[in-house]
Amino acid sequence: MVKRGKITMNDVAQLAGVSTMTVSNVINDRVRVSPEARERVLAAIRESGYQINAAARSLRSGRSGVIGLAVPQVGNPYFGMFAELVIAEARRHGYHIAVEQTGAVALGETAAVAQSRRLQLDGLILSLSTAEAESSLLQTTEQGLPIVVLGEQDPAGRFDHVSAPDEAGAAAATAHLVDLGCKRIAVVTGGNLDRLTMFTRRYNGYRTALEDRGIRPDPKLRFIVDSLTREGARSTGHRIADSGLGVDGVVALNDIVAMGVIRGLRDRGVAVPDDMRVIGFDDVPAAAYFIPSLSTVSPDHEWKAAKAVELILSRIEDPLAPPREYTAPFAIVRRESTA
Amino acid sequence: MVKRGKITMNDVAQLAGVSTMTVSNVINDRVRVSPEARERVLAAIRESGYQINAAARSLRSGRSGVIGLAVPQVGNPYFGMFAELVIAEARRHGYHIAVEQTGAVALGETAAVAQSRRLQLDGLILSLSTAEAESSLLQTTEQGLPIVVLGEQDPAGRFDHVSAPDEAGAAAATAHLVDLGCKRIAVVTGGNLDRLTMFTRRYNGYRTALEDRGIRPDPKLRFIVDSLTREGARSTGHRIADSGLGVDGVVALNDIVAMGVIRGLRDRGVAVPDDMRVIGFDDVPAAAYFIPSLSTVSPDHEWKAAKAVELILSRIEDPLAPPREYTAPFAIVRRESTA
DNA sequence: TTGTAGGCGTTATCAT
DNA sequence: ATGATAACGCCTACAA
Numbered sequence: 001m002v003k004r005g006k007i008t009m010n011d012v013a014q015l016a017g018v019s020t021m022t023v024s025n026v027i028n029d030r031v032r033v034s035p036e037a038r039e040r041v042l043a044a045i046r047e048s049g050y051q052i053n054a055a056a057r058s059l060r061s062g063r064s065g066v067i068g069l070a071v072p073q074v075g076n077p078y079f080g081m082f083a084e085l086v087i088a089e090a091r092r093h094g095y096h097i098a099v100e101q102t103g104a105v106a107l108g109e110t111a112a113v114a115q116s117r118r119l120q121l122d123g124l125i126l127s128l129s130t131a132e133a134e135s136s137l138l139q140t141t142e143q144g145l146p147i148v149v150l151g152e153q154d155p156a157g158r159f160d161h162v163s164a165p166d167e168a169g170a171a172a173a174t175a176h177l178v179d180l181g182c183k184r185i186a187v188v189t190g191g192n193l194d195r196l197t198m199f200t201r202r203y204n205g206y207r208t209a210l211e212d213r214g215i216r217p218d219p220k221l222r223f224i225v226d227s228l229t230r231e232g233a234r235s236t237g238h239r240i241a242d243s244g245l246g247v248d249g250v251v252a253l254n255d256i257v258a259m260g261v262i263r264g265l266r267d268r269g270v271a272v273p274d275d276m277r278v279i280g281f282d283d284v285p286a287a288a289y290f291i292p293s294l295s296t297v298s299p300d301h302e303w304k305a306a307k308a309v310e311l312i313l314s315r316i317e318d319p320l321a322p323p324r325e326y327t328a329p330f331a332i333v334r335r336e337s338t339a
Numbered sequence: 340m341v342k343r344g345k346i347t348m349n350d351v352a353q354l355a356g357v358s359t360m361t362v363s364n365v366i367n368d369r370v371r372v373s374p375e376a377r378e379r380v381l382a383a384i385r386e387s388g389y390q391i392n393a394a395a396r397s398l399r400s401g402r403s404g405v406i407g408l409a410v411p412q413v414g415n416p417y418f419g420m421f422a423e424l425v426i427a428e429a430r431r432h433g434y435h436i437a438v439e440q441t442g443a444v445a446l447g448e449t450a451a452v453a454q455s456r457r458l459q460l461d462g463l464i465l466s467l468s469t470a471e472a473e474s475s476l477l478q479t480t481e482q483g484l485p486i487v488v489l490g491e492q493d494p495a496g497r498f499d500h501v502s503a504p505d506e507a508g509a510a511a512a513t514a515h516l517v518d519l520g521c522k523r524i525a526v527v528t529g530g531n532l533d534r535l536t537m538f539t540r541r542y543n544g545y546r547t548a549l550e551d552r553g554i555r556p557d558p559k560l561r562f563i564v565d566s567l568t569r570e571g572a573r574s575t576g577h578r579i580a581d582s583g584l585g586v587d588g589v590v591a592l593n594d595i596v597a598m599g600v601i602r603g604l605r606d607r608g609v610a611v612p613d614d615m616r617v618i619g620f621d622d623v624p625a626a627a628y629f630i631p632s633l634s635t636v637s638p639d640h641e642w643k644a645a646k647a648v649e650l651i652l653s654r655i656e657d658p659l660a661p662p663r664e665y666t667a668p669f670a671i672v673r674r675e676s677t678a
Numbered sequence: 679t680t681g682t683a684g685g686c687g688t689t690a691t692c693a694t
Numbered sequence: 695a696t697g698a699t700a701a702c703g704c705c706t707a708c709a710a
Contacts, residue, residue: 006483024689034695051456055403056687058394059702073423075440075624080419082708084412087440096454099413099438101426115435117390144345230628263628276688285414289569289602291630347703358681373679393704398686587697 007050016044028050058120066096067312068124070112072104077256077284080126085305086125092267093313095122104228105133113137117145123312128152131195146315148308152197153325160311162304164281165330166198169297170205171212172332173279174251176295178213180338182249182277185210186221188236188261189253190228199253202281206251220245225257234255237264240276249277250336255280255287255296262292262337277338292336297327346389355383397459405435406651409451409464413441416595416623418466424644425464430670434461434654443567445471450477455483462651467491470534487647491536492664499650499662501643503620504669505537508636509544510551511671512618515634517552519677521616523587524549524591525560527575527600528592529567538592541620545590559584562653564596573577576603579615587615588677593628594619594635601631601676616677631675638667 009027018037025033026041033041044050058064069086087097094336100115102108109126110133113129116124123146126137134154137147143333149159149307156285176184187200187206205215223240225232233252237260240247252258258280262272272292283298315321347389352359357376364372372380383389397403410418426436439454441447448465449472455463462485465476473493476486493583516524526545528538545568546556548633562579564571572591577598579586591597597619601611611617611631619626622637646665653660 006687009689010687020687021689021697022695025696030689032695037695051453052399053458053459053687054457055394055397056702057560057689059392059398059686059704060688060690062702064394074413074426075416075419075423077467077625079413084414084440087413101423117394120392120394208563230624234628236660257626260628263630263632264688266630285569286416286598288624289573289599291602291605293602339651345703349703359703360682361680361707364680367705369705371679374680392703395686398688398702399704399706495694666710 007048012048016040045145063122064120066098066121068098068116068121070100070102070175071127072102072129077286078282080287081285085301089305089309104129106130109133110136114198123316125312132219145312150313158323160315162307162326164299166201166326167205169322169330170202171209172298172299174206174209176275176332184222184246185249186247187251188257190225204251233260234264237261241265241268241270250278252280255282256292259290272337273339279338283333295335295338296333297330298333299330304328346387351383351387351389355379357584363388363663369386400433402461405437407439407455407460409439409441411441412582416625417621420624423509424640425539428644428648443468445469448472462655464647464651489650497662499648501665503638504666505540506544508669509541510548512636513545513548515671515678516588516616523590525562525586525588527596529564539591569599572599573603576600580604580607580609589617594621594623594655597633598629612678618677622672634674634677635672636669637672638669643667
């Protein structure tokens with residue numbers, strides 16, 4: 001009894017001997033439908049293998065039941081893990097997630113926003129890496145796409161925003177190294193430090209932690225990765241090993257970089273933690289299994305994912321509510337790399 | 340001049356002083372439109388911030404321009420990397436990718452298929468981990484959803500299929516260890532070995548490589564991970580270290596497992612490669628940066644992604660063509676873990 | 679080259 | 695409780 005091609009609600013209605021609206025009412029259990037009618041409809045659905053047409057529903061209702069999640073790359077361990085959590089959390093609320101990739105560039109972030117509108121997504125959780133995408137964001141919210149921003153904050157503070165504990169986390173990481181007796185603590189950060197970015201905030205955390213303990217941050221101990229990749233981090237590890245600056249501790253801006261740096265140090269025969277201690281940021285799944293296992297700042301990822309979903313849903317409910325700002329709680333996880 | 344709410348093609352037409360169809364024709368550059376009209380339309384689009392409504396287009400045309408990609412989890416390094424490549428390749432062909440997660444269970448795989456139909460996806464690239472989802476697949480293709488299968492092959496061979504070089508790759512990995520002088524080579528695999536799965540095929544590769552060299556595979560050297568996670572692999576590493584079997588080489592079914600095993604060995608003071616050599620499978624991005632860097636079977640991931648996209652596009656073109664079968668080329672990458 | 683009519687599958691509204 | 699009707703925004707077919 002399986003019909004080839006498209007089976008519509010109408011087909012189901014005929015099969016069940018009811019009207020299209022009754023089928024629709026059963027599916028969405030909107031109004032009271034008599035038990036017999038409901039039963040016949042459900043049987044007809046099973047028999048025909050009917051699947052609702054999301055395009056038609058979305059066109060008619062204006063809602064797609066899909067929320068976008070735009071991240072730089074899903075292949076990145078951090079964003080891959082985060083996407084998984086968001087997908088699970090959204091499903092709990094009856095929503096589906098569509099993953100977009102921005103490549104961490106403004107063009108990609110703008111494109112993700114445009115794409116979300118085209119696809120009639122009900123909202124967008126956007127992990128921002130640039131500030132340049134802001135103007136397109138503003139235009140978009142004016143046109144009614146609810147947005148929650150992660151990572152970089154828009155300067156005007158007009159969006160719901162969930163951030164990592166950048167300053168406090170980096171400060172705690174730095175303090176951890178100081179407490180262990182490290183005297184020459186380097187920091188590995190990225191990009192330029194003019195604007196207030198994730199890099200800047202983590203760097204600031206490092207600096208204030210040192211200053212709080214009466215240590216003058218040495219500009220020579222600030223290493224900039226030339227690219228935010230494992231390879232970029234590895235060569236930064238080489239530079240640190242070759243620097244002759246007597247570095248005995250490293251605060252890395254994230255775990256990928258930390259592991260790349262450790263790998264680079266190892267290339268030069270520098271052992272972690274024996275010769276130098278290293279701490280990361282993010283607590284990606286691989287961190288606990290790296291050799292040496294990686295000490296790191298561990299933000300509550302589940303909390304972050306749940307908060308992002310909660311915010312986007314309430315923003316969809318009430319587009320005009322004032323924007324809200326949250327920072328994830330964190331803990332320092334001590335592992336072998338700072339033993 | 341930015342209008343709030345939904346801007347339709349009609350609004351653009353009015354703004355430009357033309358008919359809706361002219362706007363549609365400009366957007367899809369279908370027929371010849373006079374330069375002046377086209378210019379006015381483009382200006383109106385820019386001015387209004389118009390975005391085409393994908394739901395309406397999809398409803399009308401029956402095509403969404405979106406291809407589904409169903410993988411177990413995007414947080415997994417292998418699938419995250421693979422998703423990235425597929426997304427990039429699809430974009431090159433003007434298609435968008437929607438990522439689904441199956442959790443590597445039959446229920447999830449079936450659900451992904453149903454979801455793809457609901458969402459009017461033009462096709463589905465499905466990374467299969469189970470055989471149970473097969474019946475639902477068959478029903479689906481009958482209803483016109485083009486499918487390309489990765490990973491597990493459906494027993495009936497009714498789908499386009501791209502596989503990893505499981506047997507040949509595992510055999511080459513094993514041969515590599517033999518050539519290095521390993522005498523007691525263990526294999527770490529998963530699940531039961533009754534059906535022909537990825538596990539079975541890689542295990543078979545290991546076995547035939549040994550037999551080809553006149554070595555009798557010792558059943559005691561076959562270790563089964565109780566869960567396909569880093570933690571499961573780590574505890575397998577413990578078991579290998581504690582086994583007292585004199586293992587001097589390990590063929591792991593994939594890189595995640597290989598790294599987990601190395602971590603577990605390290606927990607027991609077994610050094611890789613000094614005390615024991617380990618080789619993985621997949622060449623995930625992290626493999627080259629692990630300590631020790633991981634020797635592994637490196638399938639051509641880009642080839643695989645490109646082939647999957649190529650197959651799904653041609654399947655969309657011609658739903659009735661006979662199914663095709665491809666296996667990715669590979670190379671053995673020698674790194675520190677087998678030095 | 680441009681415009682008009684109709685329908686894709688669903689649901690809101692109103693009527694029975 | 696159930697059904698008829700119209701409309702969501704776009705595109706195919708045809709007409710001008």
